[in-house]
Amino acid sequence: MSELDRLVNGCLMPGFAGPAVPRWVVDALGEGLAGVCLYGQNLRADDPAEAAGRVASLSGAVHTARADALVAVDEEGGDVTRLEYGSGSSYPGNLALGVLDDEQVTAAVAAAIGADLRRAGVDVGLAPSVDVNSDSRNPVIGVRSFGADPGLVARHGAAWVRGLQSTGVAAAAKHFPGHGATTVDSHLDLPVVDVDEATFRRRELPPFIAAIEAGVRLVMTSHVVFPAFDEQPATLSRRLLVDLLRTELGFQGVLVTDALDMAAVRAAHGIPRAAALSLAAGSDLLLVGAEDGEEHCAAIRAAVAEHLRDGTLTEARLHEAAGRVARLRREPTATTTDEASGGVGLRAARSARRVRDLHPLAAPAVVVELRAAANMAVGAARWSLADPLRELGRLDTLVTVADDDPTPDAVVADAAGRPLVVAARDAYRSPWQERWLRRLTELRPDAVTVALGMPDDLGLVPGPALAVHGASRACTRAAAEALAGR
Template sequence: MKELVDRVLLVGFEEPDPPEWLRRAAPGLGAVVLYGQNLLVDTDAARLAELLHTESDVVLAVDEEGGDVTRVHYREGSPTPGNYVLGAADDVTLTAKVAESIGVGLRTAGIGWNLAPDVDVNSAPENPVIGVRAFGADPKLVSAHASAWIRALEETGVAACAKHFPGHGDTRADSHHALPVVDCSEAEWRRVHLPPFVAAVEAGVRSVMTAHVVVPALDAAPATMSRRLLTGVLRRELGYDGVIVTDALDMGAIRDGVGTEAGAVAALRAGADALCLGAIGGEGLYLRVRSAVLAAVEDGSLPRARLEEAAERVEALRGWLREAPPRPDPEPGWVCGSASLNGWDDPGLEAARRAALVLGASPLAARPIVVEMRDTPNLAVGEAYWDLAGPLAAVGREPLAVHRLTSDAVPLTLDLPDGLPVVVVGRDVARSAWQRAAWQTVYERRPDAVLVDIGLPRPDVLTEGPRVFVGGAGRPNLRVAAELLAGIRL
């Protein structure tokens, strides 16, 4: 019975190297999930895969959405843009090429399951956790790009995961910390938020991830624990027979509500097949969830047949991965998402150039002073790296100085000499009161300063001064920002 429970668990660990308990458990687990803290350099994913695969055929999973959410490139920034850029460029061929480059990189590194793409319709611009992770706010556009992304990724032999069912795009809370409520009618949900999941199922997506959200018009229970949504809608109505995987059950929306262990049992009972656990807590979290599921089977509150069905679906995904055809060796020095895949020009960079928006900004006449507004990112993004100084230097505009501001900094103390260009960089400035205040202070002192926003473009809210919007924090996004500031038009 323990072996059966292990087969439905996706387990993480905190350390840079797999601890002994994980290496013992790995052969029987549904998957091991690699998180940012496990990957100190871009080559660590391949190193860890090689280490674990010498001992078993364990499946490795990772969140590699591109753009802001990257794990393989957590310390150096993603070499691909995220979904917002792909949706804004609105070229499904480019979207497919970017997804293929991610898939080839993951497959080469030994990772078989990508917990992406995000197919949420970002209908609430102030959403604190989706934003540039979504292809956009139009259901048809999101559906088209979701299908292209999924098909292209899975053609590389890497399983995709459409998330977050039944839709996390109309929320004002972050499910890492609280339980969001989607306040819409069932008719609106079916019109706006359901279509991308229909498209994902039709595209043959191998897994679908649940959202820790409540949609009162559909069910009073969080979607992760909703039998109506998982079994009624996803299984019966949409005819989906792949793996339903939960978002991490130790997120605040579940942990601080029903509790992680009770949530795990309820998710299985509702129709989920795989239980995702975060890195924090490691062995203790794994053992507590396993014990809770075992106890529920023993007392009859979770039918053994439901657990067996879940394990069979996870095993079917593992079988699909084993049967995937081998990929050709990549070019020497090639890494996940890099340029010139199969001789193409960089599709991600092309998409980022098409998606960028410039309002009133002129090319820098000299090396600038750069002011970075570093806000606390959401936990989906984590501390993933971004930098504008390096890309500026690469185009001949190396900053004379870089000032870093946080929410407790006072921008009035900044040294901004007249005669030197000033560039202010922030993420989702429209949603951040302190960033808006800091930008306003700089702009009042230096009306020639340029704001570069690497979050969700909100030109209707940020209306003051010269502005550049690049729709994400990936390396292509920052490179395009530097090109525009330098006056390079490609």
């Protein structure tokens, strides 16, 4: 392999297919590959408790191949988890922490997550999301945000960074310069946030400034266009990445792209060209995506060579990027004890729940879970309100509803004479779920609505209700305890 190709490898963080580290990754690590990112597809297991062990096994294999390689995962707590992909996270996510609004609790939750990551051999936690969720229609951020107030998001984002990095795990503030005002999921299309510069600076930037001041080691780009600055998405915008983030805000750490297999950049440029253009724009570490990355990495190396030849990218910029990543790999990490989290996640989830006209269930309930496809960041991470209610002896029957089947009329008829609980997860953004929920509560005004996503769902219906601001295992347990009167 040429010296140039090794240099490019030092900027690449691909994914791979399957539950084991493939031979091509081992070989590439020996040829300078910066590291790998683990995704949900690597962690599927028959036993839900095996996900953390699978992460540890994979990270161990990567570090055996190259001791200073970086292993990264999306571990935000709450709905976005990899360590507990099969069971749901033991921690509430950002929205619940923002509702609680105790920065010490936020830091403690992040430190507990960091300790879990360190035990699993993970070097980089691709969190926290410091997006200000200013548009309730947002299809991809929602409960992943601390809230809609820039000051609150800034305070809790900084606390999360400090907590995570106290354990030696590098944090990545995302998605610069903000994904909270989008109404399009960048996994599927290119979002545009068309606001004036004054609004942008007042709303989007404070959390990133706070994260930088807290010493965040990485910042992740967004595939979002801000026309007030550039017609290119941030991942490809030198105006945003260098002029704003580096020069004006003073960020000196590693700038990592959001995954390049996402349609927002892939559709227009393809993965290899998007990678080369992002390096030229100022990024350092290229998150290639959840697909098997062997062919993508080869194509990126070829695209970088082509852009060097035509002058779009300079060798000095490539050396700068690879150098920043190399420093991240070499920097010493803090020592973490093996102490357990002490239940900080469940305590926080209990404190963040909010109730309306709620009385404990008089008997085991018929529990309805409204189900729809999750966004790709959440993936197939497990969630269930029925599980903790079963553990507490308050589950009669579970009914799963998808695409309006079964109908609310049929469910109400079957549940006659028994308590009825319906779990919704952002029903307000799904026309069929909104119709279904309204009809059910019209027929059964005593039915309890449990919002496991944004609390906006409670505005759809009158009557008894509970919001826990997320669907993690900690949040559903907190909901079940409230329903059981615990």
